[in-house]
Amino acid sequence: MKRRVAKSRPVLLDGSFIAAVLNPDDPQHHDAVAAYEVLIDRYENGDDSLFAISTVLRQYPRDVRTGILAPIATVWIARQHRNAAAKVIASSPEQAMTLLMLRRERFRAIATATHDFDMFAIDVIRCAADIGGMTNTGLGPDVEQIPEESSGSKLN
Amino acid sequence: MSETLERAEPTGDTLVVDVPEPKRPLAEVVPLDPWYVVRLVLFVAYALGYLWFFITEGLIIDRISVGISVGIFILIGHLGRPVRRWAWLLFDISCYCVMWLCYEQSRGWADRAGFALQVEAPRNIDRFLFFGTDPNVWMQRHFYDPQTITWYDKVASTTYFTHFIFPVIAIAIVWVTSHREWARFIKRFASLLFVSCTMFVIMPTVPPWMAADRKNYDFRIIEPLARHTGRGFRDLGMKGFVKGWQSALDWGNAVAAMPSLHSAFALFVPAFFLPRIKPVWLKVLVMLFPVLMLTSLVYFGEHWVIDGLVGWALVGLSFLFWGWFERRQLRVRANRARTAIQVRSAVSA
Helix, strand or coil, X not given: CCCCCCCCEEEEECHHHHHHHHCCCCCCHXXXXXXXXXXXXXXXXXXXXXEEEHHHHXXXXXXXXXXXXXXXXXXXXXXXXXXXXXXXXXXXXXXXXXXXXXXXXXXXXXXXXXXXXXXXXXXXXXXHHHHHHHHHXXXXXXXXXXXXXXXXXXXX | XXXXXXXXXXXXXECCECCCCCCECHHHHXXXXXXXXXXXXXXXXXXXXXXXXXXXXXXECCHHHHHHHHHHHHHHHHCCCCHHHHHHHHHHHHHHHHHHHHHHHHHHHHHHHCCCCECHHHHHHHHHHCCCCCHHHHHHHHHCCCCCCCHHHHHHHHHHHHCCCHHHHHHHHHHHHCHHHHHHHHHHHHHHHHHHHHHHHHCCECCHHHHHCCCCCCCCCCCCCCCCCCHHHHHCCCCEECCCHHHHHCCCCCCECCCCHHHHHHHHHHHXXXXXXXXXXXXXXXXXXXXXXXXXXXXXXXXXXXXXXHHHHHHHHHHHHHHHHHHHHHHHHHHHHHHHHHHHHHHHC
16 A cells, blocks of 8 residues: 655746647756656655646646646636746746746755756656655655666766 | 865866855745735734633533634635635535534434434443443542532643534634645544434433432432533633524534543644654654543543544544545555556557
8 A cells, every 4th residue: 555645746837848748849848857757656656746826827728627627626826826926036037937936935946957956955857757756755656766876966 | 165166176276166055035026925924914813812712701502602713713724815715615615514414413403303312331331341340439439528629620621622622623723724734624523523413313312410419300310410511611610602593503412522522632633744754752642632631531530431432433444544545545546547558658668
């Protein structure tokens, strides 16, 4: 029997990750789909809850939102969030909004196809191996651990 | 760091080690929500105000006063939230009010429905469970002293009165902290109330204190019992606050013994939060609370043992049903996404 975590980990899927999942021509497509499949498994197991902000989900037609993006719940963006995001120092308005919602909604991980969030103290998921690495912290029970070298610091 | 150096390889005369930059906390780049501070200050003020009211006026017991106190708490929790969140709150409150109104109304329906009163059945089940002994009578014979209020009288009495604040505080906190968790909580809670109220209507049951009362009722199916529920609580210097409007809205149903909501709620709240508690000893301690509640109810003659056991069983069924339903929802959505991924892969290939 699978071990169930007490409370599922909230994961925010940013616009770049969802775009990479949906676009077969995206260079990150295969990595993103593989990571998304692992996230879906963890979602089904109750280990992760998946979210995306409303401004990202709104870009896609309904059949996509209820199909491939069905497990993803909406984090609604209001005017107050836009105002607050304007005060966040970030490389783009999208990143500012994502950072804001990461903090306001207390997300513990972000799935992204970029390196924009590497510098922040939050779990970053770019491929399936990243999710495996997080099992070392006890967050996920069902994903195989990856060797330490691939997630640790690189030596030149 | 030592591990890093052991694995490092020299490049010429210098050792180049790429030490990752420390991660920046989100708080460094994202300013604090100013409303967060406002809410925090008001929550502290609320807690102090509640404490002051508890000391001067007593524990808020009647449903309307409880509703007002919870309403203030929830309003504070929603200050500065987006309009959409307020709209959800309005909807939630409507559902919440309908739920409690149905609960209150069910007492009136129980009177009108005219189902046969269960008098001896619960007593017989209790006797069967306890090898011919009436647990209410046995407990009072061994522990109750009309002249003395013992420590366990105080513990039992206080446990009994937690029923009026314990679930409500849990609802309010979950409501303010996570709307998703609130939905999970209230689905289970409403199901429990619905089934309980249905049972109150179709299976009105005489409680032990009534079955033993020779002065006002004529059941006489067990030996006389003292109904001393509030004694220990009052002896601690505490009292209950019941506003006058309660009498206008209360359709008191004295024969709503089966199932015991006191027992059910005492299990419900710990059971909901149990997965979040990590130490095993604390889990065990928390789960002793429903046992303490049922023991107190039996000691006071408020309920039969079977009332409490049925209450627990209903909590279990409610959790099992909604747990199954929620897992099914997760499975359905996950499968929908997997199918869509496969279709897209096939199309793009």
